[in-house]
Amino acid sequence: MSGYAELLDRVNRVTGVRGSMVVAVEDGLVVAEELMLGVPGDAVAALVASIFRRARRSMSAADFGDAAFVQVDGEDGLLFAAAPPQLGDLLLVVVAESWVNVGLVRLEAARVVEALGG
Amino acid sequence: MRRADLAQFAEALAHPVERFAREAGLRLVLLINRSGQVLAQRGFARALDVMGVASLGAGIHASSQALAELIGEAGFRHLHQGGTASQVFIGPFRTPAEDLIAIAVFGEDSSIGLVQLFFATFVAEVSALPGWKEARPTTDARAFEKDLEAGLENVFGS
Numbered sequence: 357m358s359g360y361a362e363l364l365d366r367v368n369r370v371t372g373v374r375g376s377m378v379v380a381v382e383d384g385l386v387v388a389e390e391l392m393l394g395v396p397g398d399a400v401a402a403l404v405a406s407i408f409r410r411a412r413r414s415m416s417a418a419d420f421g422d423a424a425f426v427q428v429d430g431e432d433g434l435l436f437a438a439a440p441p442q443l444g445d446l447l448l449v450v451v452a453e454s455w456v457n458v459g460l461v462r463l464e465a466a467r468v469v470e471a472l473g474g
Numbered sequence: 475m476r477r478a479d480l481a482q483f484a485e486a487l488a489h490p491v492e493r494f495a496r497e498a499g500l501r502l503v504l505l506i507n508r509s510g511q512v513l514a515q516r517g518f519a520r521a522l523d524v525m526g527v528a529s530l531g532a533g534i535h536a537s538s539q540a541l542a543e544l545i546g547e548a549g550f551r552h553l554h555q556g557g558t559a560s561q562v563f564i565g566p567f568r569t570p571a572e573d574l575i576a577i578a579v580f581g582e583d584s585s586i587g588l589v590q591l592f593f594a595t596f597v598a599e600v601s602a603l604p605g606w607k608e609a610r611p612t613t614d615a616r617a618f619e620k621d622l623e624a625g626l627e628n629v630f631g632s
Binding site for chain 1: 588
C-alpha cells in the first residue's frame with residue numbers, strides 16, 4: 357500500500373468519516389482518494405483547496421505564519437483540510453459527518469503523516 | 475459553422491459566460507466557434523486582444539486535435555498551460571449545432587481544478603440554450619476572416 361493510500365485508509369477508519377483525499381493545493385486536483393460512493397471528490401477537492409489558499413493568504417497578511425488547518429462545519433457534514441509540512445504542497449482533505457470526532461481524525465492523520473515524513 | 479443570428483444569440487450567452495468567469499475566478503474568457511466567430515467575451519478591453527487570443531486559441535486547438543488523432547484519440551478534453559502568474563485553459567465542447575471553444579485565462583485567485591469544475595456547469599448551461607439553430611457552414615478562409623470580424627463587431631461594436 358502506498359504512503360498516501362495508508363494515510364487515507366487510517367483516517368477513513370475513524371467513525372463518521374465519509375472519505376478523504378490528498379489534494380494539490382495550487383491546482384485543486386486530486387492526487388489520491390478514498391471516498392464513499394456519492395461524495396463528489398473533484399468538486400470538493402477544487403473548492404476546499406480554494407478555501408485553503410485564501411486562508412493561507414489571510415494568515416500571511418495577518419503575519420500569523422502559514423495556515424495549517426481549515427475546518428468548515430455544515431448542518432449535515434463537515435469538511436476539513438490540513439497541510440502538514442511533511443506533505444509539501446499537498447493537503448489532506450477529509451469529508452465527514454457533522455458529529456465526527458475531529459480530534460481523533462486529526463490525531464490519526466498526524467500519526468500517519470509523521471510516519472510518512474520519517 | 476457561422477451563426478446568422480449572432481447578435482441575439484450573443485445576448486443569451488452573456489449570462490453563462492459571466493457566471494463561469496465569476497465562479498471560476500477567471501480574468502478573461504472568450505467563447506469562439508471553429509470558424510473563428512467570437513460569440514462572447516469577458517474581461518477583454520480591446521478588440522485587438524480578442525482577435526489575437528481567438529486566432530491563437532483556435533490554432534492551438536487545431537494543433538492539439540491533430541496531435542490527438544495522431545495518437546489515436548478522438549480529441550483531448552481540454553488543454554492547460556500553466557505560467558508563473560497566469561494560466562490558460564482551452565476547453566472545446568459540443569453543442570447540439572456546432573463545436574465551440576472556450577478560452578479562459580486565470581491567475582492565483584483560481585486553479586485548474588476550479589476551472590474544470592465550473593467549465594462542466596458552463597458547458598451544460600450553454601448546450602441547453604434554445605438558440606442552436608441559425609448556423610451556416612463556413613466555406614473558405616475569407617469567410618473565416620469575415621466571421622471573426624463579425625464576431626468582434628458584435629462584442630465591441632463597429
